Amino acid sequence: MDHVIFSEIAEQVSDFDPITLAEMDSVKLMDRTDLKFMIPVSRLSYILSLVQSHYRVLEMESKRIFTYETLYYDTRELTLYHQHQAGRLNRYKIRHRNYVDTKGSYFEIKLKNNKGRTIKTRIKREMGGCGGLDEHSGSFLRGTTNLNPDRLKPTLWVHYGRITLVSIYTTERITIDLDLTFSSDGRSREFGYVAIVEVKHEKENSASFFLEMMRRQRFREGGISKYCFGMISIFSGVKHNRFKSKVKFLHKLQSQNALHVPVRHTQFI
Secondary structure, rough: HHEEEEEEEEHHHHHOOEEEEHHHHHOOOOEEEEEEEHHHHHHHHHHHHHHHHHEEOOOOOOOOEEEEEEEEEOOOHHHHHHHHOOOOOEEEEEEEEOOOOOOOEEEEEEEEEOOOOOEEEEEEEOOOOOOOOOOOHHHHHHHHOOOHHOEEEEEEEHHHHHHHHEEEEEOOOEEEEEEEEEEEEOOOOOOOEEEEEEEEOOOOOOOOOOHHHHHHOOOOOOOOOHHHHHHHHHOOOOHHHHHHHHHHHHHHHHHHHHHOOOOOHHHOO
């Protein structure tokens, strides 16, 4: 990411009132509805300035932008990816996530159920996750899903920075992921000029000042998970008909913002 843009974002984030991890526990939203947006990082500091009075930002050890490392698992046939590409409900993401700054690490199971809700369960693990599933993670997977852990293998690493906002007035959390890097089997792709924003609610159609501001700025809802975007970016031959318009838009955001060319945000559908 451009150093000037990052400095602007960091400065704007520093103006928010903080919230601690312990305080944020009441807004875990492990069972939730969510909406995604894809935006250029060049607009992020302005968006943050618009919502500052309605949200607090997660702060730990004087940090407000945190480094995440996530390893996703899939079968050799990429069964889990193809279920997402087909739009199948009751689908899973399986991952090992490292919270680099705080030295925390979790094995996580993320379900999108047939009611459109996202349900996340997880267990604490050791930092790392560069190999196959260990016995404890495998047992947790068997007890939580119908998946066979022996068929899953490390498939995609995703590295990124995250800003987490928590509403002062409602049960709502906003995650802003930026400076994305995808890697697998010696291949990597960087997307330093794109941010993926996720708005997480306990209930569908909940009031949201953030959503109101995004719509006023003419950003349209509609995104793609980091896992699916990374798979498409790294594995050029993988089927992605369902995501073509979104991937095209993300690549346009990346290339035009890298060249400092204005983007018309209303053209994405």
